[in-house]
Every structure is written in structure tokens, then in C-alpha cells.
Amino acid sequence: MEFAWILIALVFGVGVRLLRFPPLIGFLLAGFALNFLGYQANDTLHSVADIGITLMLFTIGLKLNVIDLLKREIWLSAISHMTIWITVFVSLIWLLGIVGGAYFDVIEIKTASLLAFALSFSSTVCVVKVLEESGEMKTRHGKLAIGVLVMQDVIAVIFLVIVTGVMPSIWALALILLYWLKPLIGRLLDLAGHGELLPLTGFFLALGGYELFSLVGIKGDLGALILGMLLSKHVKAAELSKALLNFKDIFLIGFFISIGFTTLPDLKMILVSLIISLLLPLKFVLFFGLFTRLQLRGRTAYLAGQVLSNYSEFGLIVVALCVNLGLLANDWLVILALSVCFSFALTSLVYQHSHQSYNQLKHIIRRFERADRLREDIFHQPKDAEILVVGMGRVGKGAYEALSAVLGDKVWAMDADRERVKKQRKAGCKIMLGDAEDVDLWDNIDHSNIKLILLALPSIGDITSINQQLKNVSYQGKLAAIARYEDERQKLLNAGVDNVFNFYTEAGTGFAEESLLLMDHKV
Structure with missing residues (x-):
């Protein structure tokens, strides 16, 4: 990685921090600035970004309880939100097409559905970063948000299998053996001790899980997540997560910078991406409504809904597939990249004041609560x-x-x-x-x-x-x-x-x- 990238990232990171904004926004701006200055994203930057995401999913797995994913408020809210969002978003695209909105007037229903599907996901990277910075990963709303993200990842894997037509290898069935290898993997963690061998072991397990799943035709990131989940009950799981924390944060900077290298937009693209970003409050309203209907407390629904109200980097993968299939113009890749950036910035800014805003609105928010609470919310x-x-x-x-x-x-x-x-x-x-x-x-x-x-x-x-x-x-x-x-x-x-x-x-x-x-x- 060139020194200029580190310099620009540092300048923008410190700059936005002085303005009391999250550094994440500075790293996004740094990517666009580097692109504007004529720098090109190379394999090194993409590798750094991929490692950051892999480590992040591995550390999520270390903190995740599998039983939580089976709770109705997680799987039902994730599926219901996606279904309602796609229906509403396709209707809005159709209306914008009728009035002759730029880029919307040439989109067919099938393509609109794929675009809506791409935008239905929330960003794992953004949500985890915001929750970690606020120390809320293990809170009720934090775990709820992470659970929804994991369910979305499962849906993403199914989607990629269907669209690409690439079925996992028959050897994928052998991955079940990982459950019985858990004591052996745990023993390796014990032998790592508490020094430099511990984070090295974490890298080995995270990247090893990625490569293992990729070899059998399954999304590698899912492998890192599952391997982390296998170790979530281990006595050193929390220590390993802390040992990897700074490494993960450094590598994720590469991910945020890489978004700015998609391409430089023109004014029309920026306006369309802003229109798409204006729909984020709708995403929040849907999450909040579903969470409260599923008996969650108003505060939990409010905070989880806020942190999930962004667009995902996975949407770029879906749009790229549509572009390759000739369903969308290449400009849409730029528009979605901008929408993702805007959504990251909005989530980071809004969530800083989420607790204060809840305190001001709590009397209104509580009116949406159901009288029958979930047992764990009493x-x-x-x-x-x-x-x-x-x-x-x-x-x-x-x-x-x-x-x-x-x-x-x-x-x-x-x-x-x-x-x-x-x-x-x-x-x-x-x-x-x-x-x-x-x-x-x-x-x-x-x-x-x-x-x-x-x-x-x-x-x-x-x-x-x-x-x-x-x-x-x-x-x-x-x-x-x-x-x-x-x-x-x-x-x-x-x-x-x-x-x-x-x-x-x-x-x-x-x-x-x-x-x-x-x-x-x-x-």
C-alpha cells in the first residue's frame, strides 16, 4: 500500500474527528479524494479490505450465540423487512419511472426487484463499527441488530448460489465435521497462550475458515463467521476477540477507502444517490414497526432500527451482477456506491445522538409497545x-x-x-x-x-x-x-x-x- 493512501486516510480521519464526526466518514472521503488525485486501487488494497471483513466476521462469531438466531424476533423480522421493503421500493421506482426520473425510466420490474433486493441489506461493516465504538455489541439492541445481519448473510449466500448457478461442491457436506473438530481447535487456542501467538492463531482460524469454505464453493466470509461461532463458548473467546480488535480496525480502513475507488460520479449520479438515501427513514420505520409488533420494547426497536438503517456493501455485488448481465447501466454501480457511502455517514452521525433522541421521544415511542413483553425484556x-x-x-x-x-x-x-x-x-x-x-x-x-x-x-x-x-x-x-x-x-x-x-x-x-x-x- 502506498504511503500516500495512509497519509490521506490519516488527514481526513483526524479532520472529521476535529469536527466531532466519526473517523469512518473521513476514511470514506479519503477514498474519493485518492480517486480524484489519480490513484488507482490495486490488489493490495482489495486484499487489505477483504482481510478486514474476514476478521470482523470472525470476531462477530466469537460473540454470537447460535440459539439467538432461532428467536422469532430475529429471523422473522429479517425476512419480513426484506419482503416489505422490496414491495415498497419497486412501487416507488415504478412511480419515478412514470414521471421520467433520471435512470429510473428505463428500469423493468425484474431489474427493479433486484435493485430493491440489493438495497434491502444493512451493512455488517458499518453496524459493527458503530456498535463497537459505542460499546453496545452485547446489549439487547446490539445483539438483535447482529442477529438480523447474520440472517441477511445467509439469504445473501442463497441468492448468490441461485443467480450465479454455481452450486457448492459435494465436499461441502464434510464441513459438518468441523463441529466434532471443535475440541481440537479449542486446544490450539489454549496452546497459543496470551502473547503474540494468540492474534496469529486468530488470523489462522479466520483466514483458514475463509479458504476452507471457498474451496468447496461457499462464500468464504461465511466460513470465518461459522468458525468464530464454533469457538464462542471457549474460555479464551473474549480474549481472542480483543487481541484481534486493533488489527481488524486497521484492515477495515482499507475497506472504507476502497469504496471511493469505484469511480468518480457526476452531478446527476449524486442527485439520484441522494434520492435513494432519502428512503433510509422508510427502512427505519419498517424495522421499528416489525420489532415492536414482535413484542420488543420501544427502546430496543428504536435503537436497533436506527443502527440497521443503512445500505450494504453486498448491494454492490448484486448491482455488479446486474451490470454484467446487461440489466443495469454501469452508472448504477457508481450510484449505489455513493448511496452506501451516504448511508454509512448518516448512520454514524445519527446514532451518536440516538440515546438522547430516545430520551426526548420516549413517551411517543412507548405508545407503539405491545402490552405483552418478551420474558427477557422484563x-x-x-x-x-x-x-x-x-x-x-x-x-x-x-x-x-x-x-x-x-x-x-x-x-x-x-x-x-x-x-x-x-x-x-x-x-x-x-x-x-x-x-x-x-x-x-x-x-x-x-x-x-x-x-x-x-x-x-x-x-x-x-x-x-x-x-x-x-x-x-x-x-x-x-x-x-x-x-x-x-x-x-x-x-x-x-x-x-x-x-x-x-x-x-x-x-x-x-x-x-x-x-x-x-x-x-x-x-
Whole structure:
């Protein structure tokens, strides 16, 4: 990869960050800028982009519970949304064709259906990136969105088999053996340890899964996803995901840049892509309506619907097939690439304020909820709790154990990860399932007896949001939090958090003080 690509990506990434926009938008702009400057996308860039997507799907698999995909709110919403969207979109194209809209007046119903199908998908790359940046991958709405994306990937594989006419090899049946090889793959992960061998093993498994599925005629990305799912229950799954996080983010920059190399558009193409982008609110309305009809809470439906309201890079594959078959003009590939870029930017911008907008609209949104809730959406009360530890990662778990050793049942914990909650309950922990950023949660639980809440969360944005929500519900107790850096600590103190523990600095101080006690004891 040429140094100029890295330079332009850095300049645009830092530039949009200074404007308080997500870096993702800068990387998209960098691709168009490089194209405008005369650079050409080469095999290296495409390889980097492909590796980024493969690693991303592998890490999704590491966090995915297969049973979640069988839930009605996931598979039924994905199929229903696609069906309704195609029907509505084809009707709109037909109307635009009647009034003589540019590019729309020459599209037949069959081609319009394929175009609608291409735009019915949501972007896995965009959704995962946005959810990870906001620390919401394991929340109720985050898991719902990921589940819908996986179902869309399954539909994409079926579509490609039908359209290309390329059936998987008979050897594809042998992939079933991977289930029985799971202990052997897990053993390899154990042998990798905790150093540089761990991410290397992750690369081997992700890319190996891709190549294995490709060899038998199945979409390679699906192989990376499935191999990750096989390891999702492994004790080192979370550690492996974290080890691959920075690698995945770096490679994905290549993907965002590559979109800008599709071609340079003219004004007419930009206007058509903007018209298509104006239909994104319709995508949100359909998701929101389906989710609420399937008994999901208004907040879950609202947030999941927002993050899924974009167009997918898979749409470019569908349109490219249509162009090759002579069903669409080559200009449509450019138009769709622009629509995908616009949708990425809109999702990144809108979702930054999704929690605040929900708080403002919650009284209206709740009117669409059904009275009969799903069992997992019913809130549980922290009985007799005086201290609540939010976030049961390593820091939160340590704080909970230390406090409960002194105060016993007066200490409760809360976490948004269902699997972690189940595991901690089996270990005897007083813990409730809940997303602390959920304003509905604080509205529905009795926090009058809680004297102290500890926010053991990694994201300063999450902590700031929770702090504001606790103020909104008139929480009277104290609030403590952790921070990784001194500037973050100061921001939280300025926002009204009563005490902020600098994780790196004060952990070292505590370690030194505990060690000095050993010397005193000997004396």
C-alpha cells in the first residue's frame, strides 16, 4: 500500500474527528479524494479490505450465540423487512419511472426487484463499527441488530448460489465435521497462550475458515463467521476477540477507502444517490414497526432500527451482477456506491445522538409497545441493594467481590451481557441483567435505597450518558467510575461523577501500598 493512501486516510480521519464526526466518514472521503488525485486501487488494497471483513466476521462469531438466531424476533423480522421493503421500493421506482426520473425510466420490474433486493441489506461493516465504538455489541439492541445481519448473510449466500448457478461442491457436506473438530481447535487456542501467538492463531482460524469454505464453493466470509461461532463458548473467546480488535480496525480502513475507488460520479449520479438515501427513514420505520409488533420494547426497536438503517456493501455485488448481465447501466454501480457511502455517514452521525433522541421521544415511542413483553425484556429489581456495581468485567468483578465480602447481600451487580449474567448467577453472584444506558431501566427499578453506584465501564461516553440519565430520574446516591487516562478522569469529574478511579495510575499505587503492608507485617 502506498504511503500516500495512509497519509490521506490519516488527514481526513483526524479532520472529521476535529469536527466531532466519526473517523469512518473521513476514511470514506479519503477514498474519493485518492480517486480524484489519480490513484488507482490495486490488489493490495482489495486484499487489505477483504482481510478486514474476514476478521470482523470472525470476531462477530466469537460473540454470537447460535440459539439467538432461532428467536422469532430475529429471523422473522429479517425476512419480513426484506419482503416489505422490496414491495415498497419497486412501487416507488415504478412511480419515478412514470414521471421520467433520471435512470429510473428505463428500469423493468425484474431489474427493479433486484435493485430493491440489493438495497434491502444493512451493512455488517458499518453496524459493527458503530456498535463497537459505542460499546453496545452485547446489549439487547446490539445483539438483535447482529442477529438480523447474520440472517441477511445467509439469504445473501442463497441468492448468490441461485443467480450465479454455481452450486457448492459435494465436499461441502464434510464441513459438518468441523463441529466434532471443535475440541481440537479449542486446544490450539489454549496452546497459543496470551502473547503474540494468540492474534496469529486468530488470523489462522479466520483466514483458514475463509479458504476452507471457498474451496468447496461457499462464500468464504461465511466460513470465518461459522468458525468464530464454533469457538464462542471457549474460555479464551473474549480474549481472542480483543487481541484481534486493533488489527481488524486497521484492515477495515482499507475497506472504507476502497469504496471511493469505484469511480468518480457526476452531478446527476449524486442527485439520484441522494434520492435513494432519502428512503433510509422508510427502512427505519419498517424495522421499528416489525420489532415492536414482535413484542420488543420501544427502546430496543428504536435503537436497533436506527443502527440497521443503512445500505450494504453486498448491494454492490448484486448491482455488479446486474451490470454484467446487461440489466443495469454501469452508472448504477457508481450510484449505489455513493448511496452506501451516504448511508454509512448518516448512520454514524445519527446514532451518536440516538440515546438522547430516545430520551426526548420516549413517551411517543412507548405508545407503539405491545402490552405483552418478551420474558427477557422484563426488568428485575435489585432487592435490598445499597451498592450497585455496573459492568462485570475484570475491574467490576473485583470490586463486587471485595465489597460483597464486607457488606454481603447489600451489594448487587448489573451487566448487559446475558451469558455473563448467567455465569455469575451460577457462581452465587447477586446480579441483574440490564443495559445501564437504558433510561427505561432506571425509570422502572426502585433505586431509592441505593447509596452508591460504581460504573466499571470502559467507555467514557457510556459513563457520561448513564450519569445524565441518573440525574434525570433524580438518583440521590453517590456515583463512582473508572477512567483509563487523566483527561478522561477530569471530564467525568467535571460532569458531576463523585469519584473517578484512574485505572492505570491508581492500580499501581494500590499495588505498592499492599506490598508495603507485607514489609510492615514482617517488621
